[in-house]
Each structure stands twice: as structure tokens, then as C-alpha cells.
Amino acid sequence: MSNKLNDLKQTYQQPPVPKELDEMIARVERRTRPSRTKQSVLITAAAITLFIGGLNSNTSFADAMAKVPVLGQLTEIVTIDWRETKTQQSADIKAPQVTLPDKALEQQLNEKYIAEGQALYEKFKQETHGQEGVFAIDSRYDVKTDTDDLLSIGRIVTETRASAAESVQYDTIDKKRQLVLTLPSLFKDDGYITTISDYLKEEMRRQMKADEGKVYFVEGTPDVPKDEQFEHISVKQNFYITADHKLVLSFDEYSIAPGYMGIVEFKIPTSILKDDLVSSSYIR
Template identity: 45%
Template sequence: MDDKLNRMKQEYESIPIPEELNEMVNRTIASRRTKIKAMPWLVSAAAACILLSVGVNASPAFAKALSEVPVLGQIVKVITIREYAEENENTDVHLKTPGIAGTGNPELEQSLNTKYLEENKKLYESFKNDVAQLEKSGGGHLGLESGYEVVNDTDQLLTLSRYVVESAGSSAESRKYDTIDKVNHIVLTLPSLFSDDRYIQVISDNIKEQMRQQMKNDSSKIYWVDQPGSKTDMPKEELFRSIAKDQNFYINQDGKLVISFNEYDVAPGSMGVVEFTIPTEAIQYLLVSNEYVQ
């Protein structure tokens, strides 16, 4: 079993780097050499991050995908910078790591791409541990899939969603989002959209009302939310109370704020990942501006 896990790790971490990406790294290093000379203590860290961010699968499939990379907003590109897959009797794993290029801000790209690689590295290490524990307990089947998709792309904003599906008999899906202002070269956060923390309660109350209305209109929909005037078998501490300060979100093509919850966060697994579009009029007085949310 240890040999199998070691082999999986070696295969994942030894994916070769395409020549095209080596050239890109060299250009990046050359363009930043002056800054690095001014700060010698950054050399090792910068080099390590650059090497980490270009661990790319150089398979024919990747070469084809690279040649067909769509140009987003005519500037920003989203590519797969690492991909690993293995399937056998006990495991089924497929990891795709996205990378951002062409934003005009190399530091932003490096930060995002390093984060994406680290996310999948942690997923993979956790998966290996789960496989080892499963073997000790008598065997079974485990699956892990990660990938990404562009959920919004406008002249100003690009939203990249990274999803993870873990399976062991049943499955659970989770998602993370990054919304990038392509003009100002920044990643938006939920708090940055509002003047103060009152948005947390206002959005939470709106979501609760949407949950109740959806359940009233459709008996197949179930949310873990309190229903005034009715009893529930769920402990109160397990009912949805409030979004997190940094709750998953994105801004859709209509300029509306969308709040997202992972599978099992606020509803049974049958509901999957659930999202709520927040009416702008409900939060207008708390918005810093209408540059993003309209």
C-alpha cells in the first residue's frame, strides 16, 4: 500500500514542464530582475513560487488544450497548469488545476496560481491519507475530482469557480470562487463591496425569506431554516442562521450578487450546491458603489 501511495505521489509531483511554459517563466524572471536585485531576500521565495506555478502536464492533450485556450475579455486566459488522473479498483482521482494569465499583473497571477496549486496539493495529500485509512479498515472505493469553470466573463469582471467532488458511497460537492477585476487588477472580496458589516445580517435575512418562499412554492425543495409558526425536528444550532463574512459569492452577468453554499451547508445533499441571487434594492444602501453590483 505504501508503494502505491508513493507511486501516486511521484506521478503527481513529477509532471514535466512544457518548453512553452519554461520560456514564459524566463521572460517573467527577466522582466522582474531589476526588482529582485533591489530585494535580494526575495530571490529564493520568488523563484520557488514561479517554479511551483508552472508544474504543467505536458501531455498531447494538454498541448492541444493550450493551443485552443479561449481569450477571455481579449486579455485574460484561463489554462490548466496541472492535471492528474488515476483510476483503479479502489480509487478514482482526477485533479485539474487552473491558472490565470494575461491580467497585466504578474504578481496577481502568481498569487492566484500558487493558491490553486496549493489547494489541489492539499486535496491530494488528504486523499492519500483517506486511501490509506480505508485500506486499513478493510477496503472500499474513494473518488476525488477537482476542476474549474468560468461562470462570468465581462469586459471588467472574470469569475473563476473551482469545484471539488468527494465520493465514498455518496458524494459531496464544494465550490470556491474568485472574482477578478480585469481593469483594476484586483480580486474582489465580499466585505470590499459594502460600507460596513451590516450586509451580513441583511443578506442572511433575505436568503431566509427566499428559502421559505421556495419551499412554499415547491414541495421538493428543502432548506434547513426556521419556519415561524411551525415545528422542526432539526436542532436549532443546525439551522441556517447567517452567512459568513467571507461567504462564497460571485457577480453574475446581470450585475447581481449571487451567494453560494456548498452541498450539505444549508440543505440536504439532494439539493446540491445552492445559490441565491440577492436583489440589489435590498442591499443598495450598504453598497460602497454600483461599480460591480448593479
């Protein structure tokens, strides 16, 4: 498999790209034999990473890459990678490409992920054009859940200047119904906002009491202005669902805590949600 991937990379680097790449991929597909060995799964699960320097963000290439077979996973995922390094400046931007039974949903998600990656790369070019000094963008993805029922995938972005700031966006997909879940869709009405927000405030205080190293921007925390205190979650609150059907909320760096706390996650007890849930299909 590694030799085939090296061939793929070399073929891409020799113009013309789209036609040559399509032909090479067709050969790989014909020669590929299913394998269930641990090594094969690890190679493919780690994603097929392409080192694309300079201005390369070829959408034909992106389309062709989606055809590469990935073995041994419940959901097939490959990676498109924009990479560039200058003096004190670098970009390493990875965009996932998923394969789903519903091709319309697959296209919708993959186009969104490519657009996110391209936007980050354009931002890097704009920020570094004619400029010196430290600046870096690192983007990667993390598959939190991949079961017969659910796929939860996050895209994590780290921007570094004098300091670093990290953010994440999650999508949770119902594989059987072929739809992207939203937080409001899990609940009967917006009462869940109060239920979860009240729990989070108490949990933040509990954690700070148990660990002096933890600080949250919540009422009662010294030196936190009122307009910076956490009040309630948003209907667009970032979340994912675990393999054991638990709800996890994610908060970007600096949003509810100092930067050294990084991205903060809270697993919400199902016991406090059960009266608000539409059903137990997703959260149990």
C-alpha cells in the same frame, strides 16, 4: 491545434520533463497563429488538459504549462490535471491557471490553485494508502463570469465515499484594478449581513412553500435542530458576481439544505442592497 496538444502531452511523458517541455512550448508559440474561429475558441476555452498519472505534480511542468497560448478568450486559462485510478478509487483533480495583466496577482492566484490541487491529491493518496473501498475526489473549475471588467472563477470539489459531498470556492477579480474582491469590500459596513440574511430566510421559506421538494435548514422547518438552522451569512461567505453585475451567494452541499439539494445558490436582488453598497461599480 489538437496535433500540437498531442505533441505537448507526448513530450511531457518523455523525461527529462522541464527542459524538453520548455523547448516544445517555445516551438508551439512560434508556430501558433491567432484564430478567431468558433472551433478554435471552443478548443482553447475547454482548457488544455494534461493526463498526469501516479505521483506527477511537477511544479516546473506547471510553470511551463502557464506559457501555452490560449486564443480567443478575454482571460487566458489552461488546466493542470492530476489523475489516478485504482480499484473503486479515483482522483481527477483539475487546477486552473489564469493569465492576467498584473503578473504578481496572476502568480498569487496560480500558486494558490496549484496548492489546492496538490493538497487534494495528497489527501487522495493518504486516504487510499493501504485501504480498500470506494473513495473518489473530483475537482474541476467553472468560469462564471469573464468580461472586460470581471473574472469570476469557481473550483468545485466532489468527494465520494458511501455518499458524495460537494463544495465550491469562488474568486472574483476586478481586471481593471487588478484585485480580488471580498464580500465586505462591496459594502459600507457590516449591515449587509443582516440585510442579506433576512432576505435569505424569507426566500428559503418562499421556495419551500412553492415546491415541496425543496428543504432548507431554516427556523420553522420540521425536525431541524436549532443549532443546525441557518442564522446569518459569514463575512467569508462564498459569492460571485454575474456578467450583468448581480450578486450570487453560494452554499456548499449540506450546509443549509439536505445533500440531495446539492450546492445551493441565491441571486440577491440589487434593490435590497442599494443602501448598503459602497458604489454601483460591481453590483447594479
